Amino acid sequence: MDAVVEGCSACEELRCDGTVGPGGSPDENGETTMDAMIMNGVTMEVGAVAAMRYVSDGIKAARLVMQHTKHTMLVGEQASVFAISMGLPGPTNLSSEESMDKWIKWKENKCQPNFRKNVLPVDDCGPYHATNTVNLGENTCTNSKWLECGRLGSCHISLHNHDTISMAVIDRMGHIAVGTSTNGATFKIPGRVGDGPIAGSSAYADTEVGACGATGDGDIMMRFLPCYQVVESMRLGMEPKRAAEDAISRIAWKYPDFVGAIFAVNKNGVHAGACHGWTFQYSVRSPDMEDVKVYTVVPETPTPQGCCFPSLAMGSYRETYR
Structure with a gap:
């Protein structure tokens, strides 16, 4: 849990892709808000905040919801009041x-x-x-x-205006946790909540099985709970690669122009990714690795720049190092 918070917090501070943390993704009124979620794969506890104003520490606020309430999610300005009352800095202007x-x-x-x-x-x-x-x-x-x-629609969704950090961590005891953070879709209608703070959509974990993280068109993806689907498919015996492909294909069947991606990892650390409509990268680090390894999932059908033709990735990894 600590590692998830630290990892997502680092991305918030770095304002990854301009869509995580303060200073990114303004809504129609020009305001930046925060969505975040954390899930304990041992207890199945979830804490989340959505459309949170004036507080930049989204993932820390989500964990406070888990630790200090019996609720799963707090939203809007009330989430901000709660987070500040629990000691997080604020109120502050999240725009840049x-x-x-x-x-x-x-x-x-x-x-x-x-x-x-x-x-x-x-x-x-x-x-x-x-x-x-x-x-x-x-x-x-x-x-x-x-x-x-x-x-x-999905043809205007890209890594630079619509992205989420989704992270899964497996500790030395085999316990699994996941977390997400985002400031949502650029120029969203004020009050919009995407899939970022929704357990089962942007991320899901069960220590008995594994974990999943997702990013992309959250308004579409949250209708399918793809990460819940991935974990349940792995529970039934699917390997991570096939489980990720299956979850993506279920969405693509109904929404052939959607844009999104998933990573899946089982409790043994076997991992894979699948994507539709864009090329997707995810990073892996383990104690026996000297550096982070970045896996690139390439859609089988090339996606012309600026549009979103149906293209489902069925593997095809390239590895780079950072």
Whole structure:
């Protein structure tokens, strides 16, 4: 548990990919918020915070929820009040110069792209109201000025605007824990909670079996609880590679243009990854290794830059070192 907190905290401090920790992924109002989750694979306890404002230590706040409440998740400003009352620094502005510059440019681009659908704005950036047109397609607008509204979708999701750190740790006793941290999708609708703080979606652990971590289009992935699926598949005898592929394929069957990735590791340390729509990397470190080893999972069907054609990875690893 300590290692998970330290690892995720380091990524929060480094603002990994500009989508973890303070200073990244502004929402429609330009504010950065935090989602985080931690899970104990021995006791199956979970602590999580979602849409947390004014507190930069997401993973530490999630652990405080686990340690000092009987709840699983706290959200919004109430999560911030709780975290500060438990001793975490705050309140503080989680925005940065970079996140505000990104938000200003987005506003200048008439708030496009965004995550809304079947709406029309009073002006370019809202407020919005529902259209009266029935039988609209999921990403369809009736105003010619707004033909591109609601078309953010998976084709606009990348490592630089929509990513999560998901970490699994196995200690010398074989105990397993997982943790996640993210500030969610860039230009999300305020109040949106993705899969980051959802146990079974962004991560899951059971010491008797193994663990899983995930990243990508959380709004789609949380509908399938892919990491729960991975762990349960391994419980039934699947190797990590096949379990990861199976979980990804279940999503791709229903949403062929989704973007996401999974790593799986069993209780013996055997690991693998699978991805759809992008190339995915995950890192491994063990006591007998001199340095971190980075595994690259390459989709079998190449994904053209800037779009998201269906492409399911079925293995195909490359190794690099850091």
